[in-house]
Amino acid sequence: MSNVQEVKLLGAWPSPFVQRIKWALNLKGVEYEYLEQDLINKGTFLVQCNPVHKKVPVLIHNDRPIAESLIILEYLDETWKNCPLLPQDPYQRAMARFWAKFVEDKFTEPIRQVLFVDGENQEKEVKKAKDALETLEGELKGKKFFGGESVGFVDIVLGFISIWLEVIEEVACVKVFDSQKCPSLAKWMEDFLEIKEIKENLPERENLVYFYKIGQFKLAMAAKK
Ligand SMILES: N[C@@H](CCC(=O)N[C@@H](CS)C(=O)NCC(=O)O)C(=O)O
CATH class of the missing domain: 3.40.30.10 (Glutaredoxin)
Structure with missing residues (x-):
């Protein structure tokens, strides 16, 4: 290089x-x-x-x-080999990729849909996202981060929930995250946001809410045309 x-x-x-x-x-x-x-x-x-x-x-x-x-x-x-995100061991690496793909397919996609659909369809997507979080709770249990003692690939992939999930809940008027059912994930979010390199320059929550509300308004207007 x-x-x-x-x-x-x-x-x-x-x-x-x-x-x-x-x-x-x-x-x-x-x-x-x-x-x-x-x-x-x-x-x-x-x-x-x-x-x-x-x-x-x-x-x-x-x-x-x-x-x-x-x-x-x-x-x-x-x-850039410093601060590795994926584990060295091929099996552990495969597992990290498995969970990252799980996050994308089973959580990220439904939670994105929650913003674009309503009624029964929205309830279905909320249920899918909740189920995915409960599965992730089981995978995290007993560990500080999905990557072990430090942040790894899956933490970075799922990390957006620490900011975006509440925003999506507010904009879509739904409840997805239950800290009683997912206490490990709740603690994980706190620990994640404590890390200097993670908490630097995050988008403001209020700006995100405003941005997504405008997006929803435009969608509603487009649907009326
Ligand atoms: N699977 C992609 C998703 C990227 C994505 O959806 N980006 C959005 C912004 S959040 C975008 O560029 N949207 C523009 C468009 O859909 O035309 C990834 O992981 O990078």
């Missing part, structure tokens, strides 16, 4: 997927240039860098773009 490292991150401030990459870069102490993207009127640079999905985050390392937050996290971990 050449000594000159030029790292850029194409992002959008309200995006939990982008936040994952900021966290990993912070933990590894990688300096980078952050380029905020307009996702309504997407710029040609974003489209050139991520022509397939046209989404953020995109990491650009020495002029080579990489898309999809989980792929970027793995790339960062393979390129």
Whole structure:
């Protein structure tokens, strides 16, 4: 690897997927240039860098773009070996990938849907998200972080709930997280947010609420047309 490292991150401030990459870069102490993207009127640079999905985050390392937050996290971990996110042991590594995929398929997708649907459909998505959290509670029990004593791959992937979950609950007027049923996860969120590199430069809760409320309003208006 050449000594000159030029790292850029194409992002959008309200995006939990982008936040994952900021966290990993912070933990590894990688300096980078952050380029905020307009996702309504997407710029040609974003489209050139991520022509397939046209989404953020995109990491650009020495002029080579990489898309999809989980792929970027793995790339960062393979390129900057300090503060490893994935375990060394191949079996443990497979397990971390398994749980990260579980988070994406069984939690992230339903919780995203909660914002876009209502009525019975919303209840179904809330139930899916709750069930996923209870499964994750079982996986976490007895450990400080999913990665053990320090933050790892699964912690970074799920970490957005420590900020975004309450915001989504407020905007969608639903209750997803139950600290009685998920005490380990409740403690995990607190511990996660205590970490210096995690709590730096987080989006303001009120700004997120405002952003998602505007999004919902636009959706409602579009549905009436
Ligand atoms: N699976 C992707 C999801 C990324 C994603 O959905 N990004 C959103 C922002 S939160 C986006 O760029 N949306 C623009 C669009 O859908 O056109 C990842 O993990 O990076």
